[in-house]
Amino acid sequence: MKKILERSVIEKARDLRAGEYSAVELTAAYLDNIEECDEKIGAYLFCDRKLSLDMAKRADDMLKGGDAPLLCGIPFGVKDNICTAGIPTTAASKMLEGYIPPYSATAYERLERAGAVLLGKTNMDEFGMGSSTENSAYKITKNPNDLRRTPGGSSGGSAAAVSANTAAFALGSDTGGSVRCPAAYCGCVGLKPTYGAVSRYGLIAFSPSLEQIGPLTRTVRDNALVFEAISGKDPKDPTTKDRIGDTLAGLESGVKGVRIGIARELADSNASAETKEAIFSAARALEKEGATIVDISLPSLELATAAYYIISSAEASSCLARYDGVRFGHRTKKECQTVEELFRESRSEGFGKEVKRRILLGTFVLSEGSYDDYYKNATRVRGLVKRDYDCAFKSCDVILSPVCPDKAPFIGEEKDPVDVYLMDKFCVGANLAGIPALSVPCKKSAEGLPVGMQLTAPFGGENILYRVARAYEVIR
Template sequence: MDIHQFTISQLAEQLTARRLSSREATEAVLDRIEATGERVNAYITVDREGALAAAEAADRRLATGGAPPLCGVPVAIKDLLCTKGVRTTGGSEILENFVPPYSATVVEKLQQAGAVLVGKTTMDEFAMGSSNEHCALAVPRNPWNLDYICGGSSGGSAAAVAADQCMAALGTDTGGSIRQPASNCGVVGVKPTYGRVSRYGVLAFASSLDQVGPLTKDVRDAALLLNAICGHDPRDSTSVHEPVPDFTAELGCGLAGLRFGLPREYFEVGLDEDVKKAVMAAIGQLEEAGAEVREISLPRTEYGVAAYYLIAPAEASSNLSRYDGVRYGYRDQDAQDLLEMYRRSRSRGFGREVKRRIIIGTYALSSGYYDAFYRKASQVRALIIEDYRRALQECDVIISPVTPTPAWPLGSKSDPLSMYLTDILTIPTNLAGLPGMSLPCGFSHNGLPIGLQLQAGHFREDLLLRAAATIEERLGFAGRRPRL
């Protein structure tokens, strides 16, 4: 096995035993990026110099013994997370040359754990998209078929992991932006409970929905990354005072005592036959392993997309008002007065999808329309939360497809509504603030990965990971990677 193919656990074992150095591992990953980078296009910025310096520091730390599992491990960061001294663009021209003076809390935590940050991955502009085609700086491709999308908005992170261009990556999930690309690229992706991971230093899209999480090559690696990034942060007012368990502790505990719920509504949304077949095969494996699987109902599932695409744009219209060309970011140099400078800077700096959502959100919050749109969407959100509360009294883990279809060809979806509808199975998790994850469960007839979605109650990531570890072992898809 080549070094760049290692999981975090495999590399940590080599580093701890001093059979391999972090510099060697980092050079192997950087060489892999150079060899495959133009085809996959997963990175906006590669920080070779910074990565090698961090690797040498990690080697010194490893030499003293007792280093944490992430020490010396090359990881990638979604370009929505601020990195001190390293360009952070949000996938937008308006921040194309922005270099933050500080790092996000999750970035600091990874650095404190000794992880080596190799670069910033591409993404839909300001995390607004389901295909990663809405990036102003680089559009990534699915490593399993370079003519297909890798999913969004954390598509670059998922593609980088699938292509062995890093051992793991961080993404963000506002309506499925970790789980969808994880499903499309055949990797593991976890969206933690809202408030479990600090959002400080994350370029805000929708503040009541955004959450940072890992994309990894297997379930154990996801647990290791969660161990590092979870925890209360006084700099984030939405961060929750909740004890952080060792997420690796129950990975081998099996399925005994766990009840799985199968929401009937998730199978009534025009599922692709390949998706349905792969998910049902995975459920069959659960039943063979002795798990109890029962049908449940989440009756307001169909209203999730409409509620989300009012709430998220409304919050985005407020959050993105800070990009005005005055303090930082792109500024039009030809404007004759302040109002013209605002208009020209924002018109030139933002892409079409971002402008569309700003307009929707501003309209939904405007005088005379707030009650009819934003308030009504918030009421629907409350009903969706109540649906989950009732369902999770009947089961411990909800199991379903991640998306209605596998990845689709680049450029084949030009209608915004058809794109938004691909989020129908992931959005409810965010509206309810629950943890969710995707893990590989099969392939389509043309060789594209298909993911299985797990959801659980608030702060029960441990249940998700415990169930996922058993499913992963029985299905045997964790080690499969595309050939580039």
């Protein structure tokens, strides 16, 4: 049965319909695998065998009824900042320890309705702040490809689960690379969708103007399938848009005539030589398949990381203000004399170090006297980044770049926060511009570690992303 776990979502969907095995059997196989190997990987924060098997039973009924959606009976993991009604959702924070949301996120609800089977909630950096999953208040997640290394983050648990075959696919969220970075480190396919393509309703907010829920999968086609299932207009999220259309249709059309842009700034960037070589060799391979490589320039990306951290922290300082110990989440046990003291103690105890750092940073940049210098200027940079992309997409269809400057770092490595922030350099542009970006496994590093490459497309361009990624997947 374990061999089956290697199969893609689409193959499993076929097997389920052919009666090779039932959804209950498939789910049980995943649960067994979780029991067997999650102790050492630590991808999950919460699993409930009975709950998963009940969902699987319902899926089997749907399958028997015929006409079941494609994802029916497919077991998956959900990042712990995505609300699941009646199931603990903590965003990997002590602040939300024991919090059980009374409602489900739209993206999760759509999968649930399609008959997909929840295996559990996956680990992450607290509230999505980090790129190693080490900022979780609960546990460290390890990279299944090398247990000494981080899986990346913040959706590290989701990527590790897909990589370790403890989930057929998983949902993550991407505010500044949080789906793409772990996908790259763990060797999965990860999408940061066009802003507004997937409802954020029920995604515990970190930075609403930047983030999107996105799928992590083993293959490009699986990714498109899950994206299809979760995307589309949601009346509960006013920023959502109507679906762009069938992302699966052009999947096998190849790259003949596709113009692939590479920013000339890449050569002098902080990416490792090995990473750069991986990107250039992928470009050569795609060129052989008929694509044209185009030289482009994205000069403002140099400023994007700073702008990203100002905007995301500003929004975070506001979004996380509701965790004050009054209505839900952590409340201090200390005797408090005033309500301000209750707020202060509860928040001091409930939030981790990185979260506090960003709340302070965000509060500062929005304060009277620094708003114009920081927040306002950051929004100007955001405008420049958008303009750079608009300009670049006049001469190319997709942009090829690294996802992260280097391969997955070791767990516990002492790092300067600013150096860690600069690792997001290749990712944050897509979030600032609201455009889609896909992380796809590239060739492996010398030590055999996964290296990812990133494809970025104009607004609503998921189709071309999947098409180019699929073409590369075939020749890799």
